[in-house]
Structures are given as structure tokens and as C-alpha cells.
Amino acid sequence: MGATPRVRTVTGLLADGVVHSPGAELLRFGDDSWTYEQADASSSRLAHRLIEGDGVAPGDRVAIMLPNVAWWPLTWFAVLKTGAVVVPVNSAYRAADLAFVLRDSGAKVIVTDAEHLPLVRDVISRDDALTGIRILDVADAADTDFPATAPDIAITPNTLANLQYTSGTTGFPKACMLTHDYWTRIAWGCAAAAGLGDDDVLLTAQPFSYMDPQWNTVLALTAGAPLVVLPRFSASGFMADVRRHRVTFCYVLGSMPTLLFKQPPGADDRDNHLRAVFCSAIPAALHARLEDRWGAPWRELYGMTESGIDLISPLDDAAAVGSGGIGRPVPTKQVRIVDADGAEIPAGTPGELTVSGAPMMLGYWNRPEETARTLRNGWLHTGDLAVADDRGEIRLVGRIKDMVRRGGENVASAEVEAALETDDRVVGAAVVAEPDEMLGEEVKAFVQLAAGGTGDRAMAEAIIARVAERLARFKVPRYVEFVADFPRTPSERVSKPALKARAAEVPGTTFDLRDRTPARRCASPDTAQSDAAGEHVLVDMIRDTAVITLRRPAKLNALTVEMRLRLAALIRDYGTGERARGIVITGTGRAFSAGEDLGVPPTTFAEMRETFKTFHDVTRAVIETKVPVIAAINGIAVGGASEITLCCDARLGTPQTEFFQPENARGLTISNASSVLLPRIVRTHAMRIVLGSERIGAEEALRLGLIDQIVEPDSLLERAIDLVRAWTPEGGNTALHLALLRPSSEEIERAFALEDTAADASWNSGAFTAGIKGFWNAKKPAAATGENE
Structure with a gap:
């Protein structure tokens, strides 16, 4: 299929189907079916009725307020045949929403049903601005006195077809002006991507007032395949309908995949005819499991009301499964990721996703300023935050405005929601900002539990503990409120303004999971020690690199035994090459780390040996990895922490970097094989560094070779990640070269044995204890505080 549709109007597609296959099925609503010929004749009669009975002329706006019944698409066809413009109205709207859409669109006629007639009449009668709008009961639409052939009105690809209102999650919705060309291009591109033909059966379950069932209808016209329309989406019944109707293709979005997957598995899950499923926002952690369960490829589709379909993952792209990627541009679209000034930014840097090409809305109805803000120099600014990797694969990381600003850190709500929804106990989640006097905003999660879940504190703590294993500490929700359901927009997205308004009006139980202060080591049970280590040694995935951060700035990131155990475990976990291309180790605040935490020194020989053993284990973990390990030394690195940086394959520093x-x-006694590592790096300077206990500043460290480069603090992490990626090219032999370039494990173990002997002697002679007492006496004289004892 070429880039340009063969037929470029919706009405032309219907007429073409009547010519080539008049008796073929086009629409199926339950047990009722409509052929091309029947749909064309019925919609033509209604078109004449609108012209002759209601005075509809080309360019007039006609609103449709109906549930998912056959007369929705038939009325759509009818209005388009008159040359008028369709205004879809959500059938769940109440008075204020309906009045706004009717006023804003300037609708001349509204087509509705008996259920909605009282509301429509009441809204029109109460607003003088709406006087004169004609109301057509759809029960009167099947008037056989009018001709069954289309009115003689010229319709072109550029004829305005819809005023399609967006979901309005940030205020009153805006109407996108969509042409016939818009709809036919979406269908043409999707049919090509999915390889659809007249032997397929399509299915939709969203409200027809939303754009998906509409483009699915045009997709059916394009492919010559029937479209099955469900009254509404039901997670428990969806797959049964797929089997009953022998559906081969469907499109789902939002929470639908998660809700479907969390239905109890059945022996008949694979008893279906599905050939492909397109979806927007497939949960990455569920992607492979969705395909395995129902036996069909699920592929990502990205688009907006403003631009139609922009990116699609090809069906043969197995690498897309679980990647979180949103696809590749369709042939008629181009995409760029830009900064706040509109300049394109490099791979790996988050920015706003922008789109150009066809199809595209003409603009927002009656909103030239909004149009100018969104469409700039031919590029649509989506408001979505995205990041591209070196291969051009694009992932969404949130919405520009859907962020929590927590103490200077930006938290993307979408990232936290994705982490929450990987938990089998969670059906859905919505993350919002909660005002906080100290931090400005805190992270709050509204959580919908799976059937049988108990919404108590223990459940909240268990769910958040799992999230804490995946996300940086500042991203982990402090507040959790369990909800039975979520208010949603017509596009099945959670309406966060409505959610927050509901929570304010009818407050639920909110659990405050404020961090407990970590207990001191000498008084802590094992679980408390583990929690403290989990808080102080964190890991983030950034551009396929595991960034491990020592986060205990009040103590200069001093390392407890538990922190070292966690550090070694994380290095081993991400060092296999299966989860990350490399590892970066860094710290927060003004120190990389103060080394051993002398606030909780060993008090027995066994504890002293455990101290040395855990430092040794960090070195072993680094040496055994199959990926590069880079130290991003943001400040002073003292003692054992200085030695940890020596284990790394490269050390990047800032002007504040200092070794001590x-x-x-x-x-x-040194405890991490400096006796081997320092001489390899700085040769004869090792003696003065170890025996002279000299402080080595950044410039001197660079001259000696202790660090490889000095960069500014705000570029340190980015430069370290760049180095990891440069050292791990596709098809490279990085792991082999690391094994050749690093010191051998035999060298390291010999050094460990010597250090252990020296440590034993230091302990037995009393020098170890005297050294620690000397440190505290110099830092806080006993006469002043008495704290040293």
C-alpha cells in the first residue's frame, strides 16, 4: 500500500464498498448486522431528512449524542453526506458539559435518543444562546419517504468532517478540526501496518463519541472487513466476545490491557482467531505475557486526536516486546524530541515529542491562540515527555504537566504508575501531587486493588515496598489511598482533576507512609538494617545504564555493613549484562562517601572481620561484572570509599573531587585491595597516598591518573553514562576486554589475605580501637560533648 489512500473521503469509501461488495457485512451490533448497501441507503435517507427537514447545509455543525448503537455510525455517514460537520458528544455528559459543547461548536441540530431527550431539551431551554437548536430523535431517523441515494453534494478530502473534542483533562475540552483526509489516512496506514483484508473481523468497545470507533469504522471500509461494536468495554466479557465473533484484529488502550490480563486465566484463552492487537500504552512488564496468553502479537500504536496515528510498531518487530517503545513513524509522519526552546536534543535526553506530516488537524475550533501554541512551524507539540535511544527507539516517560515537583526533583507520574501496576495486587494506579510545606509537593498514589484485596495499611506498605525496589527513593509515594474505581475521560484515561475533586469531596482513608528514621546498627534488627540500606543505596535505570547512588548525605554517605552488602548485591545484579549496558556509582551531597561509618564501629573481632569481608565483597562484585563500572566522584572519597572507586574501570571527577x-x-588498615589497585593506577604515588595519608585534590588526582577527567557537577552523571555507552557498542567484545584489562582475581585475593592478616594484627594490638577513638576525640572532644564514648 502506498502512502496516499486510494479513496480519500469517508463517504467515497462507503460508496466504493457499495459498488464492489453491496451485500458484504460492514457493521455488527450484537446479533444485528448492516451490509454496505443497507448502511448506505439508511444514511442517505437520513441525510436528505437533515437537509430538507432541518435545513442542514454544508459547513453546519450537527451533534450526535448516542450510546454505542448502529445509528451512531449511520448518523455520522449521513451528516458527512450533507457536507456538514459532525460534533460527537459523550453520551455520559451531564448538563454543564453538554451546554458547553453545543455553545462552543455552534451546533444547528442534535441527534439523540429517548434516554437523553429530557436532558437535551432541558439544557437547550435554559440557555438563550442555544435557542433554535433543532432536536432529532433517532427513532425518527429511519424515514423511508426520503431517497436512498446520497445527496448531490461535492465532498473533497479537505472537507471538514468532525469537530472532535479532546478529553479535557486540563479544563474544558478543545475541538480538533478533522477532515475526510484525516480519517482515511489513519485507516489506510493502520490497514497497511496490520495487513488487514476482507477476511478479517475487527472489534471496538470504546464509546463511539471517542475517535477510536470512528477510525475503526473507516478502517473497516478500507479493508473491506466487518466491524463488531460492543456496547461498552467489559474486562470479564471482552475475550468471550472476541471468540464469539471470531475477531482477528482489535485496538485497546489505557488500562484495558491490565484489566484484561488480571482476569482469571482460562483454558480457552488461546481459543481465538486473533491475528494482531494494536494498543496504546502496553504495560512493558506484561507485554510478553499478554502475547503468550492470547497467542497473538500486541503492538504499540501512538497518536493523538490532533494528529491521528503517528507511530506504530511493526508486527514483525519482536524486539519491541517489553521494550516500552512506542513504535516507528508511519510513512507520512516525522518525529523529533525537543527542548523547551524547540531545539532537537540528543539521544538519551528526555524532551517533548513533536510530530509533523499527514494527517493532522487543521487546528482547534475557534481557538487560534491554542492552535498557535500547539502547532508551531508545522510541528505538533504533543505535551508528552519522551526519550530516544541511540537506535532511534522512542519511549514515553510522562506528560510535561503531569509531574510531581518533590523537593527539587521532578517525578513523572507515568513512571510511578507503571511501577505500581506491575504488582499483581494492583488493577490500576493514578499518581498526583500532594501539597507539602517542606518539599513543596509529595507523591500520592490512588490505587485500585484486584478482587479480594484488602485496602489496609499492611497492603499499602507491601505495595510501596515493592515500588521502592524499582524506583529512586524520591519517586516512591508517601501517601496511598485505595479506591474502588477511577473517573475516566472518553478516551479511557484517568481524569485526575475529577479524581482529586472526588477525593476532596468524599475523602477516603489515606495512609501516610512517611519514612521511619533508620535505627542505629547496634540496636536494629536485621529487617530494619536492610530497610536502611535500601534507603541509602539506590538504583535508577537511565539510558540502559544502572546508576547506583549512595544517598546518605547527612553522614557524607558513610557506609554501614548493610550498605556495602546492598551495594555489592546491586553491582552483581546489574553487572551480568542482561539488565544494563553498564554501571555508574556516585553519591549525593558534597561527598562521594566518607568510607566506613565510624559512628557504628566494630566492637568485636567478628564484627571487624565482617567489616573487611564486606569491603572485599564490593571489590569482587566489580571485578566480576561483564559490563563497565564507572565511578562518578562528585566530592570527597574517603578510605574504603576511595578504594571502591579504584576498583572501577574509570573515574570521572568534578573540581570538588578529593581522595583521602x-x-x-x-x-x-586498608581493606579493599589498595595494595594492588593503587600501584596499578598511580605507581610510585601509592606509598605517599597510603602511608602519608595525603589529601589528593581534583587537579592533582587528574595529573596522577586517579581520575580520567574533570567535568562540571551538573554534567558528571551524563558524562559517565556517555562513557558506558561508548564502551558498549553493538556487537562489541566489551566483556572479553574487561576480563583482560582488569586485575586478576588471584591478585585481588592475595591482597585480601595480606589485608586480613594486617587487620587481625591491628585489632589484637589495640591499634584499631585506638584509631577510632582518636578520630572521635579529634572530631568532638569528650570534655565538650561526652559523645565520643
Whole structure:
């Protein structure tokens, strides 16, 4: 299929189907079916009725307020045949919403049913601006006195077809002006991507007032395949309908995949004819499981009301499964990721996704300023935050305005929601900002539990603990409120304004999971120690790189035994090459790390040996990895922490970087194989660094070779990640070269044995304890505070 549709008007497609296959099925509503010929004749009669009975002329606006019944698409066809413009109205609207759409669109006629007639009449009678709008009961639409052939009105690809209102999640909705060309291009591109033909059966379950059933209808016209329309989406009944109607293709979006997957598995799950499923926002963690369960490829489709379909993942792109990617541009579209000034930004940097090409809305109805803000120099600014990798694969990371600003950190709600929804106990989640006096905003999660879930504190703590394993600490929700359901927009997205308004009006139980202060090591049970380590050693995935951060700035990131155990475990976990291309280790605040936490020193020989063992284990973990390990040394690196950086394959520093190994001056012993690593790096300078306990600043460290490069603090992490990616090209032999370039495990183990012997002697002679006492006496004289004891 070429880039341009063969027939470029919706009415032309219907007429073409009548010529080529008049008796073929076009629409199926339950057990009722409409052929091309029947749909064409019925819609033509209604078109004449609108012209002759209601005075509808080309360019007039006609509103449709109906549920998912056959007369919705038939009325759509009829209005388009008159040359008028369709205004879809959500059948769930109440008075205020309906009045706004009728006023804003300037509708001349509204087509509705008996259920909605009282509301429509009441709204029109109460508003002088709406006086004169004609009301047509759809029960009168099947008037056989009018001709069954289309009116003689010229319709072109550029004829305005719809005023399609957006979901309005940030205020009153805006109407996108959509042409016939818009609809036919969407269908043409999707039919090509999915390889659809007249042997397929399509299915839709969204409200017809939303755009998906409409483009699905045009897709049916394009492919010559029937469209099955369900009254509404039902997670429990959806797959049964897929089997009953022998559906081969469908499109789902939003929470639908998660809701479907969380239905109890059945022996008949694979007993279906599905050939392909297109979806917007497939949960990455569920992607492969969705395909395996129902036996069909699920592929991502990205688009907006303003632009139709922009990107699609090809059916043969198995690498897309679980990647979180949103597809590749369709042949008639181009995409760019830009900064706030509209300049294109490099791969790996989040920015706004922008789109150009066809189809595209003409603009927002009666909103030239909004149009100018959104469409700039031919590019649609989507408001979506996205990031591209070196291969051009694009992932969404949130909405520009859907962020929580927590203490200077930006938290993308979508990222936290995705982490919450990987939990089998969670059906859906919505993350919002909660005002906070200290941090400005805190992270709050509204959570809908699966059937049987108990919405108590224990459940909240269990769910958030799992999230804490996946996300940086500042992204983990402090507040959790369980809800039975979510208010949703017509496009099945959670309406967060409505959710927050509901919570304010009828407050539920909100659990405050404020962090507990980590207990001191000498008084803590194992679980509390583990929690403290989990809080102080965090991992983030950034551009396929595991960034491990020591986050205990009040203590200069001093390392407890538990922190070292977690650090080694994370290095091993992400060092296999299966989850990350490389590892970056860094710190927060003004220190990389102060090394051993001398606030909780060993008090027994066994504890002293455990201290050395855990430092040794960090070194082993680094040396054993199959990926590059880079130290991003943001500040001072003291003692054992300085030695950890020496284990890494490269060290990047800032002007504030400083190395300090004070052990010898304190009567202590090095504990992480500096005896091997330092001489390899700085040769003869190792003696003065270890025995002289000199402080080595950034410039001196660069001259000696302790660090490879000095960069500004705000670029440190980015430069370290760039280095990881440069060292791990596709098809490269990075793991092999690392094994050749690093010190051997035999060298390291010999050094460990010597250090253990020295440590034993230091402990038995009393030098170890004296060194620690000397440190505290110099730092806080006993006469002043008494704290040293």
C-alpha cells in the first residue's frame, strides 16, 4: 500500500464498498448486522431528512449524542453526506458539559435518543444562546419517504468532517478540526501496518463519541472487513466476545490491557482467531505475557486526536516486546524530541515529542491562540515527555504537566504508575501531587486493588515496598489511598482533576507512609538494617545504564555493613549484562562517601572481620561484572570509599573531587585491595597516598591518573553514562576486554589475605580501637560533648 489512500473521503469509501461488495457485512451490533448497501441507503435517507427537514447545509455543525448503537455510525455517514460537520458528544455528559459543547461548536441540530431527550431539551431551554437548536430523535431517523441515494453534494478530502473534542483533562475540552483526509489516512496506514483484508473481523468497545470507533469504522471500509461494536468495554466479557465473533484484529488502550490480563486465566484463552492487537500504552512488564496468553502479537500504536496515528510498531518487530517503545513513524509522519526552546536534543535526553506530516488537524475550533501554541512551524507539540535511544527507539516517560515537583526533583507520574501496576495486587494506579510545606509537593498514589484485596495499611506498605525496589527513593509515594474505581475521560484515561475533586469531596482513608528514621546498627534488627540500606543505596535505570547512588548525605554517605552488602548485591545484579549496558556509582551531597561509618564501629573481632569481608565483597562484585563500572566522584572519597572507586574501570571527577585515605594516620588498615589497585593506577604515588595519608585534590588526582577527567557537577552523571555507552557498542567484545584489562582475581585475593592478616594484627594490638577513638576525640572532644564514648 502506498502512502496516499486510494479513496480519500469517508463517504467515497462507503460508496466504493457499495459498488464492489453491496451485500458484504460492514457493521455488527450484537446479533444485528448492516451490509454496505443497507448502511448506505439508511444514511442517505437520513441525510436528505437533515437537509430538507432541518435545513442542514454544508459547513453546519450537527451533534450526535448516542450510546454505542448502529445509528451512531449511520448518523455520522449521513451528516458527512450533507457536507456538514459532525460534533460527537459523550453520551455520559451531564448538563454543564453538554451546554458547553453545543455553545462552543455552534451546533444547528442534535441527534439523540429517548434516554437523553429530557436532558437535551432541558439544557437547550435554559440557555438563550442555544435557542433554535433543532432536536432529532433517532427513532425518527429511519424515514423511508426520503431517497436512498446520497445527496448531490461535492465532498473533497479537505472537507471538514468532525469537530472532535479532546478529553479535557486540563479544563474544558478543545475541538480538533478533522477532515475526510484525516480519517482515511489513519485507516489506510493502520490497514497497511496490520495487513488487514476482507477476511478479517475487527472489534471496538470504546464509546463511539471517542475517535477510536470512528477510525475503526473507516478502517473497516478500507479493508473491506466487518466491524463488531460492543456496547461498552467489559474486562470479564471482552475475550468471550472476541471468540464469539471470531475477531482477528482489535485496538485497546489505557488500562484495558491490565484489566484484561488480571482476569482469571482460562483454558480457552488461546481459543481465538486473533491475528494482531494494536494498543496504546502496553504495560512493558506484561507485554510478553499478554502475547503468550492470547497467542497473538500486541503492538504499540501512538497518536493523538490532533494528529491521528503517528507511530506504530511493526508486527514483525519482536524486539519491541517489553521494550516500552512506542513504535516507528508511519510513512507520512516525522518525529523529533525537543527542548523547551524547540531545539532537537540528543539521544538519551528526555524532551517533548513533536510530530509533523499527514494527517493532522487543521487546528482547534475557534481557538487560534491554542492552535498557535500547539502547532508551531508545522510541528505538533504533543505535551508528552519522551526519550530516544541511540537506535532511534522512542519511549514515553510522562506528560510535561503531569509531574510531581518533590523537593527539587521532578517525578513523572507515568513512571510511578507503571511501577505500581506491575504488582499483581494492583488493577490500576493514578499518581498526583500532594501539597507539602517542606518539599513543596509529595507523591500520592490512588490505587485500585484486584478482587479480594484488602485496602489496609499492611497492603499499602507491601505495595510501596515493592515500588521502592524499582524506583529512586524520591519517586516512591508517601501517601496511598485505595479506591474502588477511577473517573475516566472518553478516551479511557484517568481524569485526575475529577479524581482529586472526588477525593476532596468524599475523602477516603489515606495512609501516610512517611519514612521511619533508620535505627542505629547496634540496636536494629536485621529487617530494619536492610530497610536502611535500601534507603541509602539506590538504583535508577537511565539510558540502559544502572546508576547506583549512595544517598546518605547527612553522614557524607558513610557506609554501614548493610550498605556495602546492598551495594555489592546491586553491582552483581546489574553487572551480568542482561539488565544494563553498564554501571555508574556516585553519591549525593558534597561527598562521594566518607568510607566506613565510624559512628557504628566494630566492637568485636567478628564484627571487624565482617567489616573487611564486606569491603572485599564490593571489590569482587566489580571485578566480576561483564559490563563497565564507572565511578562518578562528585566530592570527597574517603578510605574504603576511595578504594571502591579504584576498583572501577574509570573515574570521572568534578573540581570538588578529593581522595583521602586516612587509615594509616589513624592506626587502621586498608581493606579493599589498595595494595594492588593503587600501584596499578598511580605507581610510585601509592606509598605517599597510603602511608602519608595525603589529601589528593581534583587537579592533582587528574595529573596522577586517579581520575580520567574533570567535568562540571551538573554534567558528571551524563558524562559517565556517555562513557558506558561508548564502551558498549553493538556487537562489541566489551566483556572479553574487561576480563583482560582488569586485575586478576588471584591478585585481588592475595591482597585480601595480606589485608586480613594486617587487620587481625591491628585489632589484637589495640591499634584499631585506638584509631577510632582518636578520630572521635579529634572530631568532638569528650570534655565538650561526652559523645565520643
